[in-house]
Amino acid sequence: MDQFILSFITKNNFQQLSSEFLSYYFTIISKAGGILSQETLSDIQAALQKGNLEDIVKKIQGALVQAENAPLDVAVTGQSGTGKSSFINALRGLSHEEEGTALVGIVETTMEKTPYQHPKYPKVTFWDLPGTGTPNFCADTYLEKMGFTNYDFFIIISSTRFTYNDALLAQKIKSMGKNFYFVRTKVDNDLYNEKISKPTSFNEKKVLQQIRDNCLASLQCIGVPDPHIFLISNFDLADFDFQKLEETLLKELPAHKRHTFMLLVPCLSDAAIEMKRDFLKEKIWLDALKSSALAFIPFMPYISGFDLPEQEKCLNLYRSHFGLGDEAIKNVAQDLGTSVQELSTSMKSLNFWLLVKEDDTVGKLKACLESFSSVKGGLLSLVLQFLKAYHLRMKFLDTVADDAKVILHKILKR
Template identity: 50%
Template sequence: MEVLSTFLNGKNLESLASNFIPYYKMVTNTCSGLLPEDTLNWIQSALKEGRLEEVASRIQEILAASENAPLNIAVTGESGSGKSTFINALRGIGHEEKDSANTGVIETTMKATPYGHPKYPNVKLWDLPGIGTPDFHPETYLNQVQFDQYDFFIILSASRFTANDVKLVQEIKARKKKFYFVRTMVDTDLYNERKSKPKSFSKERILQKVRDYCLQNLHFEGMSEAQVFLVSNFDVSDYDFPKLEETLLEDLPAHKRHILLLALPDASEAAIERKKAALREKIWLKALKNGVLAAIPLAGFIINDLDTLDKCLKDYRKVFGVDDASLLQVAQKLERPVEEIKATMKSLDLTALIKEKTTVEKLLKLAEGFFSANGGIQGAVFHFGKTYYLHLHFLDVVADDAKILFRKILGGPF
């Protein structure tokens, strides 16, 4: 923030330019960041040369692209491998909800069916037809499902991967697309082993056995170097589900990573932290954009009225699944009154959040400290700083609520 305040007060482009990259790196130190290296360098020299309008519109473009990026995920595998259930799990919706992918039905169609993410409709999961027939031709199949529209492929199996799976993957590889092998239903493997051999049962050993078996099989079919993720579609916080999410995120380009990161279910504290870091970067970029614009005479300034703050808080609550509708769903799932859950949340009451004496005092102190450095606080600059901190404060409170809710879902106390 200091970098912005020095600039706003002294309009010192030289210092803004030289501080820009180190500050950006600091803000994004826990996430990988939306701005690629060449963009960072471009912004730095544009700032130095005072091309502020260009900087503002470039940042705006990048923010918009990250919010509107289309992401198409292909999910394939034999009928019964858990495709529909996996898709519902990634969309974070129950299998009995409306718009959920129908699970447990035998496939009859050869068409790919898209399922939009309920909160981020640009993110689409495609239920691809099974590939179980013996005379499977990967080339025809990929053309039929219009392979080029997908960002990557996920190949599911509930037992072992077949020659057809490998044939398909080799074709996907030849077309320079990414693929991931996912072995579903490991909860069933564990359950069965525990039933049949209760004395010698070891979770780790069974999982290792399943993994080795899958890898051996892939090897046998000609896939020597592969990774297999072991998951249960009924428990996305466990087994390799979190690792699968990490890997998908790592492999995507920055603007697509952002939208997937927001769309993934809040199924671990790490996932919640990831979202928080990504949003913190966005708040900083928006502040920088608005700060830069503020230096241009007559440019619009950041709006700080109650309606806008209310909308912003509501948006954060939605992103982290602590909005009214989500809380009601969780309450029903846990069979608890929704009021009881709401009573433990701090992000529900905007007025209280803003009025909270300590918070406001803290904000004012921070803002004053930063903004008085160069003598005198301009009204607009002060406002700007306060809004920036309020946004960060909202983000913290909402993310904390999300963690509280997550622990309750795992069975924590009320």
């Protein structure tokens, strides 16, 4: 059981909890950052110091609601043919042939922006913006016309070298207080071509470094001193800089938007799976801290206790977040040339009842809590209820994340 929560329930020593809160929080969150802003953290710490339980509940609840409802609007710009549509589809988890994809290989004829909603997370929209390559391009009017204030950040794509207009646009985006990232696509092509043309001296690392240096040099000489450049292949997001791009975006987003972005991150590596696990753990922990505070407010109110259908919903939600929903598993089984039944023998998250049944934590928790005289009677049963829910959610999350790794490795092995 989590030490901080246990200490909250059994000791109620708010001075001490307040002094330990920040350092504890930073041990449980993802290395890409947490979902609480600096301001919320200070507020919770101050509320702990005063022992103001209502305030603790209010601040955590507010932050959780904000994180869950934060919209994310990503602007993607670049010349026609550079791989914008492919990039957007990849981030939406869609193959080029699926319904609702951004059409690939179509030459743009309009100067309009086109929105593409994420199929699983409707609060996320990718905006395909027209390229900057027209002769009368003007960074000021372009951004005005595209409604720059609506976007959380900009991705500027090129499949060769970045242009003067790309640099102009980047400067303008920066002056408007937004972040931009340069993405160089089709590096798989570059590698292939180099390998064919120089079969004996070919060195992948060197080729990638050359591409990076070229992009850097071209941007630096047109006035972007220290650009973030990410080399990717839209056909293979597990390789090259895609993961670095995700981590950078997560770190640089405002805290309350990180949760939304984390949901989109595809489970293409162990590191991505761990990152997701850490973010979702933080949420479970914050919920438990909120419930701990609620339990001690006299005549309080409502704590979401232990409710089996709710727990099952939660397990299914985690499966969906990690790409292990029923439909997704069917597709994986098909890709691997096996059956769902066969695949499920190597997974533990598909059997809700077994996960619930195998658990004797509540007995242990009860014995532990009974040894503290401060927790008894109605309070004890209340606390036990939410601790049971907390424990089970952590277990679901760990089981699903472990299964996601098992499946990922099966796919990689193939």
